[in-house]
Amino acid sequence: MALLAAFQIHHYFAHQLDLQKRIWWRFWLILLGLTLVWSAGDLITLYVAMEIVALGVVGLIALGDQAESYRSALRYLKAVLLGTLSFLIGSIIIWGVYGTVSLSALQQQIEGTGLTGLAFALITVGLVYRAALFPLHSWLPPAHGSSHAPLSALLSALVTKASFYSLARVWLDWGDLIGSELLAQLLGILGALAIVWGGWMACRQSELKMLVAYSSVNQVGYFFLFFPLIIGVSHEVAVLAKQGVILQVISHALAKAALFMAAGNLVAAMGSKYIADLSGMSRSMPLSLLSFGFAGVSIMGLPPSGGFLAKWYVLQASLLSGQWWWIPVLILGGLLSAAYIFRIFSRSFLEECSVKPIKPVPKILEIAPMVLALLAVGLGLLASTPLSLMTIAMVVTDGHE
Amino acid sequence: MATNSLLPLWVLATSLVVAFIIFTIPEERFKLRSFLNLSAAVIKLLLVMIMTWGVFQGVFYETHFEVAPGLEFSLKADPLSIVFAGLSSVLWLLTTVYAIGYLEDSPNRSRFFGFFSFCVASTLGIALAGNLFTFLLFYEMLTLSAYPLVVHRGTQAALRAGRVYLIYTLSGGALLMLGVVMMYLNYGEMPFESGGHFQQVDVAEYPMLGFIFFLLIAGLAVKAALVPLHGWLPSAMVAPAPVSALLHAVAVVKAGVFGIVRVVYDIFGIEFAYMLGVLVPLSILASATIVYGSIRALYQTDLKRRLAFSTVSQVSYITLGITLFGPLGTIGAIVHLVHQGIMKITLFFCAGNYAETLGIHRIDELDGVAKRMPWTSMAFTMGALGMIGLPPLAGFISKWYLGLGALESGMYWVLFVLVMSTLLNAAYFLPILHRIWFRAPHPRWLSSQPVKRVECSWLLLAPPLVTAVLILLLGVFASWPMSPFSWAIFMANQEYGL
Numbered sequence: 001m002a003l004l005a006a007f008q009i010h011h012y013f014a015h016q017l018d019l020q021k022r023i024w025w026r027f028w029l030i031l032l033g034l035t036l037v038w039s040a041g042d043l044i045t046l047y048v049a050m051e052i053v054a055l056g057v058v059g060l061i062a063l064g065d066q067a068e069s070y071r072s073a074l075r076y077l078k079a080v081l082l083g084t085l086s087f088l089i090g091s092i093i094i095w096g097v098y099g100t101v102s103l104s105a106l107q108q109q110i111e112g113t114g115l116t117g118l119a120f121a122l123i124t125v126g127l128v129y130r131a132a133l134f135p136l137h138s139w140l141p142p143a144h145g146s147s148h149a150p151l152s153a154l155l156s157a158l159v160t161k162a163s164f165y166s167l168a169r170v171w172l173d174w175g176d177l178i179g180s181e182l183l184a185q186l187l188g189i190l191g192a193l194a195i196v197w198g199g200w201m202a203c204r205q206s207e208l209k210m211l212v213a214y215s216s217v218n219q220v221g222y223f224f225l226f227f228p229l230i231i232g233v234s235h236e237v238a239v240l241a242k243q244g245v246i247l248q249v250i251s252h253a254l255a256k257a258a259l260f261m262a263a264g265n266l267v268a269a270m271g272s273k274y275i276a277d278l279s280g281m282s283r284s285m286p287l288s289l290l291s292f293g294f295a296g297v298s299i300m301g302l303p304p305s306g307g308f309l310a311k312w313y314v315l316q317a318s319l320l321s322g323q324w325w326w327i328p329v330l331i332l333g334g335l336l337s338a339a340y341i342f343r344i345f346s347r348s349f350l351e352e353c354s355v356k357p358i359k360p361v362p363k364i365l366e367i368a369p370m371v372l373a374l375l376a377v378g379l380g381l382l383a384s385t386p387l388s389l390m391t392i393a394m395v396v397t398d399g400h401e
Numbered sequence: 402m403a404t405n406s407l408l409p410l411w412v413l414a415t416s417l418v419v420a421f422i423i424f425t426i427p428e429e430r431f432k433l434r435s436f437l438n439l440s441a442a443v444i445k446l447l448l449v450m451i452m453t454w455g456v457f458q459g460v461f462y463e464t465h466f467e468v469a470p471g472l473e474f475s476l477k478a479d480p481l482s483i484v485f486a487g488l489s490s491v492l493w494l495l496t497t498v499y500a501i502g503y504l505e506d507s508p509n510r511s512r513f514f515g516f517f518s519f520c521v522a523s524t525l526g527i528a529l530a531g532n533l534f535t536f537l538l539f540y541e542m543l544t545l546s547a548y549p550l551v552v553h554r555g556t557q558a559a560l561r562a563g564r565v566y567l568i569y570t571l572s573g574g575a576l577l578m579l580g581v582v583m584m585y586l587n588y589g590e591m592p593f594e595s596g597g598h599f600q601q602v603d604v605a606e607y608p609m610l611g612f613i614f615f616l617l618i619a620g621l622a623v624k625a626a627l628v629p630l631h632g633w634l635p636s637a638m639v640a641p642a643p644v645s646a647l648l649h650a651v652a653v654v655k656a657g658v659f660g661i662v663r664v665v666y667d668i669f670g671i672e673f674a675y676m677l678g679v680l681v682p683l684s685i686l687a688s689a690t691i692v693y694g695s696i697r698a699l700y701q702t703d704l705k706r707r708l709a710f711s712t713v714s715q716v717s718y719i720t721l722g723i724t725l726f727g728p729l730g731t732i733g734a735i736v737h738l739v740h741q742g743i744m745k746i747t748l749f750f751c752a753g754n755y756a757e758t759l760g761i762h763r764i765d766e767l768d769g770v771a772k773r774m775p776w777t778s779m780a781f782t783m784g785a786l787g788m789i790g791l792p793p794l795a796g797f798i799s800k801w802y803l804g805l806g807a808l809e810s811g812m813y814w815v816l817f818v819l820v821m822s823t824l825l826n827a828a829y830f831l832p833i834l835h836r837i838w839f840r841a842p843h844p845r846w847l848s849s850q851p852v853k854r855v856e857c858s859w860l861l862l863a864p865p866l867v868t869a870v871l872i873l874l875l876g877v878f879a880s881w882p883m884s885p886f887s888w889a890i891f892m893a894n895q896e897y898g899l
Contacts, residue, residue: 243470287424293545302544303542304542309472315579315582327579334571338567349560350560384468
């Protein structure tokens with residue numbers, strides 16, 4: 001798990017370029033929380049860790065210093081509190097029944113009684129809420145869309161992943177024991193709906209950052225296809241699904257951070273947050289647009305990119321397990337993502353417009369998204385190393401528990 | 402047998418690295434950019450020539466590494482890749498020269514040449530791909546890198562065409578990917594090997610393989626512009642002339658056809674595809690496309706649109722040749738892959754010259770243009786006559802072998818298709834030639850005599866002249882040992898184990 005954490009922290013340096021002084025303590029708070037999440041051994045630590053992250057995040061969102069940011073910060077707080085409340089009740093039930101909340105101890109003892117099922121469902125719902133899965137996603141776009149771009153990058157790249165990671169952790173440990181396949185299918189279906197709905201909404205946004213934020217809803221959906229493909233299937237399918245989801249998580253983190261940063265640069269340069277004002281930007285901000293494009297390749301799941309390999313594995317897993325109904329979802333999702341990514345491009349290539357004054361953006365701000373985007377693309381060619389690191393990490397934890 | 406594992410990578414790197422450098426070059430550094438472009442193109446051509454010579458001598462070129470468990474990235478040089486890589490690198494050099502002349506003083510040149518180089522890198526990647534996975538990788542890279550070229554002008558019409566292009570190609574790409582994933586899942590790693598992988602396969606597997614074949618071909622057919630998936634090609638004509646030239650002759654359309662060649666010969670194997678019974682439907686589709694494209698071309702009044710429908714028709718000759726079961730059909734197909742590219746690029750260069758120098762876009766404006774631009778008109782005539790299949794030009798060789806292939810495989814109705822299409826070709830090209838040479842010239846041009854000694858910029862004139870000469874040479878000296886024709890014979894012998 002330390003490897004996992006190290007890998008995540010690996011691309012933090014990129015954010016530091018654009019962070020201002022007063023956000024540092026919140027930044028470190030989130031970092032601390034995230035590290036705790038990655039390494040948590042029991043439910044209560046997980047709970048505390050997530051609260052720490054949430055605190056930092058609320059602070060970050062509210063930094064926007066506008067009424068809108070405060071509103072979305074409050075909305076986020078509400079979502080998070082409801083989510084963690086559900087999680088806490090679930091944990092308490094578990095504690096009441098088994099007298100322990102340690103994940104590894106529980107793995108041995110847990111059995112499929114009704115009460116445990118309820119607790120399990122509560123924990124799942126709580127985490128799903130925080131991971132912003134459709135239909136519990138409505139807090140995410142305003143929260144991510146209204147904060148500063150590098151912060152949005154941080155939020156969507158890492159914070160939603162924390163909840164997803166916790167959920168995957170719980171399900172991997174217990175899913176086979178008490179989780180019904182039906183619930184897993186349900187999560188998958190919700191994921192599929194999120195892919196379609198998020199993609200569709202992203203196509204309809206008029207603000208650049210809201211588009212990127214809805215793209216997160218769309219991409220988070222892919223994570224949840226993982227559950228039906230890992231519960232109640234053969235070992236082979238599960239391995240494919242795991243590889244797919246790991247790649248998806250990493251490449252989405254890289255690509256989405258790049259998208260937000262590039263979008264932030266574009267917004268700053270054109271002095272407007274609307275997509276309609278992008279026309280002619282390909283002349284003045286080629287580098288940011290190019291990063292946007294490279295990151296977009298990964299988001300669309302086209303080669304060569306981490307997103308493409310992830311899609312490849314998930315396709316294989318669904319074919320192998322006979323769950324062919326995910327295939328049209330994956331294809332449709334890819335086309336929808338292409339539709340919203342290329343909306344930006346076709347707008348920025350438009351030449352028939354009056355040339356607007358452009359506020360120059362420091363070159364250094366354009367470097368971070370480019371590095372991230374290139375990493376997301378490069379992952380599609382050099383996935384062997386991270387994948388084998390992850391596999392080792394998994395084997396180690398499996399042996400440990 | 403000697404092995405060389407670096408050369409394929411160098412061939413790709415020449416344009417990939419240049420693409421990145423060009424993006425960072427400021428717009429006004431015209432000379433530096435042109436120098437980089439041209440030197441990259443020349444170096445690439447030299448590398449491909451070295452590789453051609455090597456393959457001829459039996460050297461084995463291969464680069465491969467593991468992308469992820471069970472997935473290999475592999476670049477390989479076999480005769481088929483040499484044919485396609487050779488074509489691409491020669492035409493890239495010419496098109497670069499042409500594009501430098503064509504885009505003089507127009508905006509966004511850094512962006513254009515950057516994506517232009519990306520596009521060529523992807524095409525070379527497609528040519529050298531050693532397995533299905535690597536092919537898919539570069540195939541999609543090509544889809545994306547060609548988009549900024551199609552919409553380069555940034556007008557509403559261009560953006561609309563770009564949207565149409567994306568809808569077609571990305572949907573096709575999704576089908577192709579699904580096909581490739583199913584292939585890998587059921588049959589493992591899929592390197593390209595002549596003869597294919599399915600010589601000994603159980604009859605129970607046939608429906609599955611047939612379905613995969615359908616997915617792969619449906620995905621590839623979008624780019625190869627087979628009817629009814631050809632709609633994007635005529636609308637993509639809004640792109641600047643060098644882009645159309647490249648798109649029609651080597652890059653996008655050819656990538657689709659090349660993929661079909663690979664899938665039929667090197668994945669399924671021609672004999673197995675024959676047993677599977679998928680060749681006949683494909684040949685019917687190709688024939689329908691040939692006739693349909695020609696008929697539509699007849700009715701176009703815009704020069705570039707007529708050429709576009711002509712491409713729809715001509716490129717399907719290659720698909721048709723593949724489906725003719727027998728070595729002669731194969732020879733016809735492979736040779737036409739090269740010859741069609743050279744003829745079509747000549748025609749597009751000339752169309753671009755007419756548009757750029759005299760502002761001619763419609764066919765009825767071409768009256769007597771030969772008086773004003775004799776050299777361009779000569780090159781155009783060469784391309785058009787080649788397309789019709791007049792001996793001894795390049796187009797004749799390919800049509801002749803396609804006809805022989807049809808006889809050999811006993812598919813006599815294909816002969817009928819060939820004759821009919823030749824008549825149609827003549828029907829839509831000869832009136833243009835008549836206008837160019839024999840009609841009274843437009844008074845406007847006589848007053849606008851060229852200021853310089855030549856009719857237009859040398860950068861625009863030289864490329865079509867070179868390709869026009871090539872059309873003649875490839876026809877006359879077809880049996881020279883290094884000609885595309887000889888490579889095609891070599892390949893056909895390999896495929897059929899002769």
